[in-house]
């Protein structure tokens with residue numbers, strides 16, 4: 001598992017890293033997959049005599065180590081950290097980087113749970129925040145406070161409005177005032193977008209989504225490329241303790257291995273569905289970064305390999321009609337979350353983003369969000385046709 005043993009992966013392609021990074025076949029059994037190390041503690045050979053550095057599974061567990069190595073490799077980072085959920089990763093990151101009195105810029109259409117964490121938990125702790133349209137570099141330049149802003153937080157594409165932020169542009173603004181750029185890469189996945197290469201300092205994931213990919217595990221991740229940052233996060237990961245358990249780490253790692261092929265099909269299907277919706281009379285605006293009409297299309301084309309599996313749209317007849325589409329769908333399952341093999345439909349205003357109702361982050365009530373899965377695209381289109389009819 002040491003980096004020396006994995007020298008053959010230097011310069012390897014994305015798929016090769018996703019499948020092989022973090023773990024070499026077990027030297028005693030030849031097992032090609034990391035065992036689920038269901039252990040909380042490790043026998044020491046004399047006091048402090050650790051075998052392979054493991055002493056207690058909050059600090060490190062070999063199944064988690066394998067996943068963390070793979071996560072670092074697919075994001076082009078040097079250190080990965082796996083957490084119990086995306087929000088656990090975010091909370092640990094914020095407390096690693098900030099202290100009371102510091103200031104954070106947050107997207108004005110951030111995932112509702114991220115905004116709730118910042119607005120209801122972190123704010124009480126004394127960190128100030130400003131929502132800003134992070135897809136507009138000039139708006140972020142106005143929102144930062146030199147000397148006080150420690151973090152510029154971006155999601156791109158955003159959840160659920162699919163706004164696209166210019167990662168390299170934001171990195172410049174953040175670094176000019178001594179802040180770090182954090183990018184939540186959940187919607188793009190590491191296959192479609194590599195924020196560290198574009199200048200971001202930290203990548204955040206809800207690995208619950210595309211990385212895990214099968215809607216069978218909740219998890220989160222942080223990836224960095226700087227040793228000092230890694231040390232601070234490692235300290236807080238252990239001190240706060242919101243780690244991924246070994247079974248969750250195993251499932252997430254298993255999902256990661258097929259990320260590239262899954263993402264290609266998610267993108268194929270989403271492109272077809274965006275085209276179908278664009279010509280449907282009951283649909284108003286169709287929001288998909290792959291459409292040339294999307295205001296972030298050029299930026300997305302520059303920094304993403306393809307445009308992802310999420311499509312949002314507004315139903316012309318309003319909120320009740322939008323709710324009816326969600327409830328009539330049959331192949332699309334009505335439910336929160338995204339990024340799994342099965343297609344999901346939801347009403348962000350009443351579901352995933354209910355926690356931002358009444359704030360600047362409120363989303364339109366005629367908005368429907370699709371997580372386009374891997375079913376036959378003809379079946380998905382027929383399902384939307386009947387749901388909209």
Ligand code: P1T
Nearest residue numbers: 085086087111159186206208336337352
């Ligand atoms: O659910 P959790 O693993 O804690 O991750 C939180 C999170 C963070 N960032 C983004 C961009 C997210 O979309 C999420 C979780 N989102 C949903 C559950 C959802 O349905 O949008």
